[in-house]
Amino acid sequence: MTTVSFFAPIRENLQAVETLMRQQAADYHHDLDAALQHLLSAGGKRLRPALALLVGKMLGAEIEPLVTLAAAIELLHTATLVHDDLIDGALLRRGIPTLNASWSPAATVLTGDFMFARAARLASQVNSLEVMQLFTETLAIIVNGEIAQLFEGPGLADRAAYYRRIFAKTASMFVLATESAAVLSGVDEAQIEAIRGYGHDLGMAYQIVDDILDFTGDQVKLGKPVGSDLRRGLITMPALCYLESHPDSVALQSVLEGRIVPESEMDALIERIRESEAIAQAADDARRLVHRAIAHLQAFPAGPERESLEALAAYIVARDF
Amino acid sequence: MTTVSFFAPIRENLQAVETLMRQQAADYHHDLDAALQHLLSAGGKRLRPALALLVGKMLGAEIEPLVTLAAAIELLHTATLVHDDLIDGALLRRGIPTLNASWSPAATVLTGDFMFARAARLASQVNSLEVMQLFTETLAIIVNGEIAQLFEGPGLADRAAYYRRIFAKTASMFVLATESAAVLSGVDEAQIEAIRGYGHDLGMAYQIVDDILDFTGDQVKLGKPVGSDLRRGLITMPALCYLESHPDSVALQSVLEGRIVPESEMDALIERIRESEAIAQAADDARRLVHRAIAHLQAFPAGPERESLEALAAYIVARDF
Incomplete structure (x- = not known):
């Protein structure tokens, strides 16, 4: 199953999301508009909008506010990437130049701010205060997570800290997409809890797989x-698993203590982690979460949307490690 | 009349706004909390919250959502200052070190983002979709204005462009404060239009006076x-008025064309503007706007709040030029 087929029940709706996102800077400064088009062309799989659309359609939400919600969430996601790339000094994302590769920091900060503003405006146009509150709460969680990472730096080498970090970074927005769509559908509290569980577990698994691919991937593909x-x-799941079975790794301890590790030693450490059982252990954790995510879906009516949500979860851990 | 007496009808409410703002980072990373307390301690006159409170009380809004709205607007204002100071590289604001004087750009960007998130969350807790939409629309206007200024740079030397710029920079938030408070009060469209007019004219006058003080003020006081x-x-009202009566000023033309002007020539140009009739002309324009602002208030019931709104407007142009 390809991503195309997950998206079959919502293909047209995704197109409407795309159009809505691309309109957001039309009445503003032309450089802002150009920046928005560039950022949206850089692609991304539109996973978050797809989640919102699939959940909302599964649970009977109206399409128009659902499309607006999906656009708001993807735009929020894109805005956080703009500021992230600035903070990390990244020059490429998904193989396409980041904004800060060619723009000044000032222009990059402001473009991110503009996209936050438009994302928030779209969220307000969903016409649900509850959705708006989830939206702003999620934004605060994401930013707080980035601040914590910036200030705490290394030294956080336990699973609880890692899970907290990837919840803030990734899973919180998956929860936003799924929970908001359920809220719009007017389902009961138990169903909202179940879909929150799905969004949470899926988001956590997604980030763990991303963190595995950072070790096992191909430098050219990863960019x-x-x-x-x-x-x-940054200590992610594979390094954590490796640390659990190799607590005396000198190089890894150096990273934990924030010391500079010579490149040759770093290369050797990464190679040892790649070839260790840590990769399989991390993948097991992602699979555990995906199974739990799929189990949450059993609370919902069978049909093409639920099938897509299940397939999407399965796909996440079916990628090559 | 001092600012204290304008605020007499809302003294306790302003205290509640202060408390609410200061709680916004309590559950988050301690460095974020410290940054928020620092930024709020830097003071400011709390003009925007005062406007929202006075208008809301004059028109019979409930106090609790009004306080939440006022806190949201002041926090939004503070967030924009954080990113502004970063963009301008300012090290002091109101004589107190800016965040970016001691923090990294990354931490400063994220702190601003966090404050946007909390401001938006407070706005959503006002429980009015219309207010939320005004709030996000205003944020987009402000950011778009900054982008335009960044990209267009010099060369905008007519009143229409200047008014557009100061609307985006300052008056839009005065409109937000007054219009949102009126929306919460449930008054009719004509009254909303009148209070929008007041907020607009007051905000425009306020920025013109600020721009005059940038020429006539004392370097030590200005910081x-x-x-x-x-x-x-940047061509502001006094320079615009000077240009209108001295279209052949070589130094001013150089600024307009984006050329670097030697410091001694710049000093001389500023001195000529300070001593010209341009200052009085700019002050006349501010007075015209203040009179119009006060005229808008005649649509509303007399009482202590209206008196404060009138006095506040009069005070803005009573400052020493």
């Missing part, structure tokens, strides 16, 4: 060096 | 060199 997280002092 | 806007190529 960045293998092990890039570890190279900047 | 920046006299004529700082012109020094960075």
Whole structure:
């Protein structure tokens, strides 16, 4: 099953989301508009809008506010990427130049701010205060997570801290997409809890798989060096698993203590992690979460949308490690 | 009349706004909390919250959502200052070190983002979709204005462009404060139009006076060199008035064309503007707007709040030029 087929029940709706997002800077400064088009052309799989649309259609939400919600969430996601790339000094994302590769920091900050503003405006046009509150709460969680990462730096080498971090970074927005769509559908609290569970577990699994691919992926495909997280002092699931079975790794301890590790030693450490059982252990954790995500879906009516949500979850852990 | 007496009808409410703003980072990373307290301690006159409170009380709005609205607007204002100071590289604001004077750009961007998130969350807690839409629309206007200024740079030397710029920068938020409070009060469209007019004219006058003080103020009090806007190529009302009566000023033409003007020539140009009739002409324009602002208030019931709104407007142009 390809991503295309997950999206079959919502193909037209995704097109409407795309159109709505691209209109957001039409009445503003032409450079803002150009920046928005560039950022949206950089692609991305539109997973978050797809989640909102599939959940909302499964639960009987009206299409128009659902499309607006989906556009708001994807635009929020894109806005956070703009500020992230600035903060990390990244010059490429998905192989396409980031805004800060060619724009000044000032223009990049403001473009991100503009996209936050438009995302928030779209969220307000969903016409649900509850959705609006979920939206702003999620934004605060994401930003707080980035602040914590910036200030705490290395030294956080336990699973609880890692899970907290990837919840803030990734899963919180999956929860926003699924929960908001359920709220719009007017389902009961138990169903909202179940869909929150799905969004949460799916988002956590998604980030763990991303963190595995950072070790096992191909430098050319990744568009960045293998092990890039570890190279900047960030301990993700594969490194955590490796640490659990190799607590005395000198190089890994150096990373944890925030010391600079010579490149040759770093290369060797990453190679050891790639070839260790840590990769399979991390993948097991992602699979555990995906199974739990799919189990949450059993609370909902069978049909093409639920099938797509199940297939989407399965696909996440079916990628090559 | 001092600012204290304008605020007499709302003194307790302003205290509640202060408390609410200061709670916004309590459950988040302690460095975020410290940054928020620092930024709020830097003061400011709390003009925007005062406007929302006075208008809302005059028109019979409930106090609790009004306080939440006022806190949301002041927090939005503070968030925009954080990103502004970063963009301008300002190290002091109101004589107190800016965040970016001691923090990294990354931390400063994220702190601003967090404050946007909390401002938006407070706005959503006002429980009015219409207010939320005004709020996000205003944020987009402000950011678009900053982008335009960044990209267009100098060369905008007519009143229409200047008015557009100061509407985006300042008056839009005064409109937000007054219009949102009127929306919460449930008054009719004509009254909303009148209060929008008041907020607009007051905000425009306020920025013109600020722009005059940038020329006539004392370097020590301003905390920046006299004529700082012109020094960075920004043509404000006094320079515009001067240009209208001295279209052949070589130094001013150089600024307009984006050329670097030697400091001694710039000093002399600023001195000529300070001593010209341009200052009085700019002040006349501010007075015209203040009179119009006060005229809009005649649509509303007399009482302590209307008196405060009138006095506040009069005070803005009673400052020493």
